Amino acid sequence: xxxxxxxxxIPEEVWSKTPKITITGFEEILIENFKGILEYEDFFARIxxxxxxxxxxxxxxxxxxxxxxxxxxxxxxxxIDFESKQ
Amino acid sequence: xxxxxxxxxxxxxxxxxxxxxxxxxxxxxxxxxAIFLWDLQRENSSFFRVKISVKDFKKIKxxxxxxxxxxxxxxxxxxxxxxxxxxxxxxxxxxxxxIAIFIFVLTRFIWNIDIVxxxxxxxxxxxxxLAESGIEIGKRKSEFNLxxxxxxxxxQREDISWIGIDIKGTNLIVNINxxxxxxxxxxxxxxxxxxADKDGEISKLIVKQGTARVAVGDKVKKGDxxxxxxxxxxxxxxxxxxxxxxxxxxKYAEKExxxxxxxxxxxxxxxEEKNLEIKFHKFKINFNKRLSKFxxxxxxxxxxxxxxxxxxxxPIEVSKITYLEKNLEQKEYTVPELTDKIKLELEQKLNEELxxxxxxxxxxxxxxxxxxxxxxxxxxxxxxEKIGTKEVL
Numbered sequence: 001x002x003x004x005x006x007x008x009x010i011p012e013e014v015w016s017k018t019p020k021i022t023i024t025g026f027e028e029i030l031i032e033n034f035k036g037i038l039e040y041e042d043f044f045a046r047i048x049x050x051x052x053x054x055x056x057x058x059x060x061x062x063x064x065x066x067x068x069x070x071x072x073x074x075x076x077x078x079x080i081d082f083e084s085k086q
Numbered sequence: 087x088x089x090x091x092x093x094x095x096x097x098x099x100x101x102x103x104x105x106x107x108x109x110x111x112x113x114x115x116x117x118x119x120a121i122f123l124w125d126l127q128r129e130n131s132s133f134f135r136v137k138i139s140v141k142d143f144k145k146i147k148x149x150x151x152x153x154x155x156x157x158x159x160x161x162x163x164x165x166x167x168x169x170x171x172x173x174x175x176x177x178x179x180x181x182x183x184x185i186a187i188f189i190f191v192l193t194r195f196i197w198n199i200d201i202v203x204x205x206x207x208x209x210x211x212x213x214x215x216l217a218e219s220g221i222e223i224g225k226r227k228s229e230f231n232l233x234x235x236x237x238x239x240x241x242q243r244e245d246i247s248w249i250g251i252d253i254k255g256t257n258l259i260v261n262i263n264x265x266x267x268x269x270x271x272x273x274x275x276x277x278x279x280x281x282a283d284k285d286g287e288i289s290k291l292i293v294k295q296g297t298a299r300v301a302v303g304d305k306v307k308k309g310d311x312x313x314x315x316x317x318x319x320x321x322x323x324x325x326x327x328x329x330x331x332x333x334x335x336x337k338y339a340e341k342e343x344x345x346x347x348x349x350x351x352x353x354x355x356x357x358e359e360k361n362l363e364i365k366f367h368k369f370k371i372n373f374n375k376r377l378s379k380f381x382x383x384x385x386x387x388x389x390x391x392x393x394x395x396x397x398x399x400x401p402i403e404v405s406k407i408t409y410l411e412k413n414l415e416q417k418e419y420t421v422p423e424l425t426d427k428i429k430l431e432l433e434q435k436l437n438e439e440l441x442x443x444x445x446x447x448x449x450x451x452x453x454x455x456x457x458x459x460x461x462x463x464x465x466x467x468x469x470x471e472k473i474g475t476k477e478v479l
Contacts, residue, residue, distance in 0.1 A: 036114040063126035065090070068117055081184045 017050040029056065029073045037063075037071075045073060053079070053083040090124075098140040098164030105133045106155030140166070141419050195226055197256040198391060198399035204262035206244065212260060215239050224367055224401065227253060255397030277326040280313040280474040282306045289470055296329030306335070307392025312474055326479075333474045339440060341432045342464040345424060350414045352382070357411040359383075365403040378409040387407055424461045425454050432465040440467070 005015050013020035020032040031047055031054065037044035038053065040063065045056045061075035069079050104112060109132065116123055121142045128134045138146065140162075150157045160372060172178060199216070201209045214224065219235035232251045239249055247265035251258065280296070287305050296313040299305060315329040359380065362373045378385075386408045393399040419427070429452060437443070451466040 014362060036117060037110050040110055040113065040126075040134075041131060061128070063113075064124055066113075066123045066126065068120055073166065 015025065019054075021054070023077075023080075024055070026075055026077055029077060031062065031071050033069050034071050047073075052085045055081045063066065076082040094137075094139055094164065096165050098162070098166040099137050100140060100162050100410070101135065101137055101160045102143070102146075103129075103133065103135050103158045103160055104150070104155050104460060105158070106150075106153060107132060108114055108153050109134060109155060112149060112153040115153060116146070119143060119145060119149065121149075135160070140164070169240070178470065192400060193256055193398060194228070196221070196223060196230075196253070196258045197399070197401045199223060199258045199260065199392075201260045201262065204246070204264050206264060207243075207262060209337050212262070216260070221251075221258065234264060255395070256399045257397040258395075269282055276328055276478055278329055278476045278478045279315050279317045280329045280331055280333070281477045282300070282310045282312055282473050283475045284308055284335070285475055286337050286471065286473060288312075288333065289336040291335035294330040294332075295327050296331065298331070306473075313479065329476070331361040331388045331474065333472065334470045335473050337469045337471055339436055339467040340464060341397050341436050342462065343421060343428050343432060344460055344462045345428055347421070347424060347459050347461065348416060348418050351417045352412045353415050354384075355411045355413050357408040359411075361407040361409070363405040363407060365405065367401040380411040382412040382414070383409045384412060402456055422460060425452075425463055428461065428463040429465060431462065436467055438467065 001015070005012075012018050017033055019034060022030040022032075024030070028054075033047070033049065034054075035048040035050055038048050038084075040061075042061060043057065043059055043062075045061050047054045047056070056073055056077060057079045058075050058077040061073055061077075064072040064074050066072075106112065113123065113126070121138070123136050126134060126136045138302055146157060149155075153363075174403050196315075199213060199221075201212055205210075215238070216235060219231070219238050221230055221232075221235050230253075232253075236251060240246060245265055246262055248261075248263040250261040252261070253259075273454055285305075288300055288302050291300070291302050291312075293313055295317070296315050297317060298313050299311050304338065312333055313329045313331045315327050316324060317327050318324050357380070360380050364371045364373075387405055389405045391399050392402045392404065415423050442448070449468040451468065453464040453466075455462040
């Protein structure tokens with residue numbers, strides 16, 4: 001599967017469940033292919049993905065656009081860290 | 087994302103507050119049921135606000151019960167809700183409909199005619215020609231026969247080489263291309279004389295072919311023979327030729343004026359009165375019927391045609407009328423000041439009479455006479471003009 005997709009150069013987030021994380025500036029973070037929200041507070045958000053957990057710390061965090069597999073977190077983001085499942 | 091917001095505005099959305107211990111579980115089960123949430127904001131650990139579409143709001147009850155959350159509507163927004171709110175206001179709906187119909191009907195007509203190009207062509211003349219073929223302000227677009235109108239104008243006017251009519255919205259644009267008058271072609275081998283076509287005093291005379299019958303300094307009248315198409319030779323005898331010559335005449339134009347050194351001058355006092363006038367096609371409404379209370383005043387009128395976008399003119403004209411009060415004041419001029427003033431005035435008058443744009447290239451003579459309190463100024467223009475037309479024998 002991986003070999004075929006490498007040949008056709010299809011982005012990984014399209015064919016696998018690997019998340020794609022896009023950070024625009026310090027105030028916007030878009031996570032594609034997420035699984036669910038584990039915890040959400042004003043200053044802290046834990047977002048579950050298929051390969052691990054993304055922790056976002058900051059102030060006034062808002063979950064802006066949410067669809068089945070995209071989520072846009074806005075607010076003053078202080079730091080981001082990952083917890084790998086392996 | 088803004089397009090989604092716009093779409094949500096048209097379909098309607100609800101601002102809700104969710105309260106409960108397992109709010110995360112509520113959000114996650116919304117995802118798993120393909121319910122779209124946006125602008126989620128946490129107020130405190132067990133309470134948040136979120137926006138949800140009207141359609142999805144009906145499904146949310148089941149989830150709220152399963153996750154033991156309380157859902158409350160704080161407000162509803164969007165177009166369907168707005169319509170629902172105003173559903174009993176029939177007059178408003180009728181008014182909107184009437185306005186829509188009114189505008190739709192108005193756009194079937196022509197409300198403005200623009201004439202582009204043709205600097206030397208009188209716009210009013212073109213407009214009357216258009217009116218003769220049924221193209222007028224306030225007529226229906228569908229009744230126009232543009233081809234016929236164009237042909238008619240082209241037949242009647244020789245100074246127009248091309249004319250095009252465009253209808254854009256309620257604006258009719260007439261494009262005109264002026265034709266240069268083609269000179270009459272006279273065969274060089276034909277025998278002809280040169281005859282004066284205007285009065286004047288000859289200042290320059292260069293004969294290329296023919297025999298001059300006038301000299302420099304002679305005064306000629308219209309119709310006088312200037313150069314005869316005849317050549318005399320010692321050996322060839324008299325033979326007839328095609329007369330050719332460059333002839334210029336001196337022309338004078340003069341104006342004089344006498345003015346007193348002490349004059350009454352109109353000055354503005356700064357007081358002004360405003361009036362508004364609205365015109366619907368040919369029907370006028372004056373907001374203030376009475377005239378200005380000022381004794382002496384200038385009137386400034388600025389008219390504006392209402393339009394949508396750039397080409398949707400409406401048959402409504404709004405005119406702003408401003409009356410500026412004037413006062414008479416005594417002013418004493420010095421002689422050079424007054425001379426300059428009179429000179430300028432005379433120049434303007436002469437330019438207007440002669441149809442000149444400016445008098446920079448004209449030779450000028452100024453005579454000034456001071457008689458006591460009065461200054462007498464005479465301005466003379468000296469101009470050189472080409473004369474002579476060929477007259478075939």
